[in-house]
Amino acid sequence: xxxxxxxxxxxxxxxxxxxxxxxxxxxxxxxxxxxxxxxxxxxxxxxxxxxxxxxxxxxxxxxxxxxxxxxxxxxxxxxxxxxxxxxxxxxxxxxxxxxxxxxxxxxxxxxxxxxxxxxxxxxxxxxxxxxxxxxxxxxxxxxxxxxxxxxxxxxxxxxxxxxxxxxxxxxxxxxxxxxxxxxxxxxxxxxxxxxxxxxxxxxxxxxxxxxxxxxxxxxxxxxxxxxxxxxxx
Ligand code: URA
Numbered sequence: 311x312x313x314x315x316x317x318x319x320x321x322x323x324x325x326x327x328x329x330x331x332x333x334x335x336x337x338x339x340x341x342x343x344x345x346x347x348x349x350x351x352x353x354x355x356x357x358x359x360x361x362x363x364x365x366x367x368x369x370x371x372x373x374x375x376x377x378x379x380x381x382x383x384x385x386x387x388x389x390x391x392x393x394x395x396x397x398x399x400x401x402x403x404x405x406x407x408x409x410x411x412x413x414x415x416x417x418x419x420x421x422x423x424x425x426x427x428x429x430x431x432x433x434x435x436x437x438x439x440x441x442x443x444x445x446x447x448x449x450x451x452x453x454x455x456x457x458x459x460x461x462x463x464x465x466x467x468x469x470x471x472x473x474x475x476x477x478x479x480x481x482x483x484x485x486x487x488x489x490x491x492x493x494x495x496x497x498x499x500x501x502x503x504x505x506x507x508x509x510x511x512x513x514x515x516x517x518x519x520x521x522x523x524x525x526x527x528x529x530x531x532x533x534x535x536x537x538x539x540x541x542x543x
Pocket of ligand 1: 411415494495496497498510
């Protein structure tokens with residue numbers, strides 16, 4: 311790979327800006343200042359910018375606290391999308407949401423450009439838990455809890471995998487834990503018991519909790535350690 315491409319990928323800047331930094335003598339290859347962007351790298355060199363190692367990240371993983379009214383898509387003609395909220399911070403990456411939350415739901419959305427990882431954490435076979443705080447229009451009942459544990463049969467006959475509805479101190483709120491992702495799943499599950507969902511907030515994916523210091527619409531890049539926690543059961 312050419313040095314200017316390496317620098318632009320690693321720093322998430324344009325090729326032109328990368329060439330400017332290189333020409334200014336700010337980039338070193340194996341301990342030597344290199345001012346030529348068209349130098350070919352073998353891939354084994356140590357590239358430093360301003361004395362700091364530049365390691366190109368293969369993939370990016372973002373935790374976003376989705377606000378109300380934003381859609382879980384990459385582009386949309388009408389509504390703001392979760393990708394729009396990144397405000398072009400990763401111009402050279404094609405990020406997409408790994409899993410969906412309804413427009414009216416809030417909380418943890420993972421954005422990444424790693425399709426294989428997204429597939430892995432969403433596959434029902436992997437049993438990766440997703441946990442939600444759900445506010446109902448009627449109190450949670452033992453019947454709902456037992457039904458969730460046995461596997462709810464939806465109005466259209468779909469038999470769902472066992473799930474959990476855990477009571478909280480507020481009788482109108484439950485912590486719901488799922489391992490699959492059927493369209494409008496939680497709303498349809500409570501619908502079977504004639505209960506409506508007033509609010510739905512995703513708090514956890516795998517073993518990683520939403521960072522509650524993130525205000526709605528705010529996001530942060532995840533470390534590889536945090537990403538691994540998502541994939542854990
Ligand atoms: N189930 C729903 O009904 N909506 C969501 O956004 C997520 C799970």
